[in-house]
Amino acid sequence: MILYRYIAEALFYAFMILTFMGAFMAVRSQLLMHAVIGLAVSLLGIAGLYFHLGSTFLAVMQVLIYVGAVCIMIAMGIMLGNTPSQLAEKNLKGRNLLLAIGSCAAVFLALFATLSRTGFAPAAERIGDMSIQFVGENLLLQYCLAFELISLILLTAIIGSIILARGGRDGAVK
């Protein structure tokens, strides 16, 4: 039994490394296509973290929606937009590196100081479990508004992106 704990812990470290390596690849790579691959790797690592948090459902949804849909869509956007060789030479250049690192370190230190001083007490009593059945019942009964809002937002996004990108290569709307 204790061996399983150690295997799970080693997997947790592996997912954490995957998340941060992918994230660094996404923000530091010159080519945008490499950045998308880094994003996909990082999102896979976050799916593993969701698995460790006890939610199989969200881990599967993360792989389906983020890695499967969002990353592919961004890759399509890169291919339809600028060519990678044009972007490679000017991406990540000419920005103030010191200022970026300083501001990010300040934000992280503020968050870290806050959460290291705060004690988060667990709930006195918990209802239900992490199962997909309980999530489904809650999503369709008590938190129905969130479900309807997701569908409304996605419909609006589909219609909006069709209207925006409707014209031909010369920008004329037929």
Place this chain on the structure above:
Amino acid sequence: MIISDNLNTYLIIAALLLVIGLYGMIQHRSLIGMLISSEFILNGAALNFMAFNTFTAPNPAVGQIYALFIMGLAAAEAAIAVSIIIVVYRRFRNEDPAIIQDMKY
């Protein structure tokens, strides 16, 4: 040392994701790079919700529903942003934010 069932571990990971996303937002010189960085910020928020859901929330479905909501928002945001970037590229032949920041011609 077992760190995978500690709330603070996940909160620090989420904070680091937010910071990496912020860094990418400042550092990237193209709109798509900024879009990719914004995904990290959204994922940090979702991971935060899931961590609190697992360790402190009385109803363990709420955090999962909210993380799912964030995923839907991110998908919609990416769709709209990619189509806006395509339109911007068609009009300006460029997607450097420093050039197109005037938003008109």
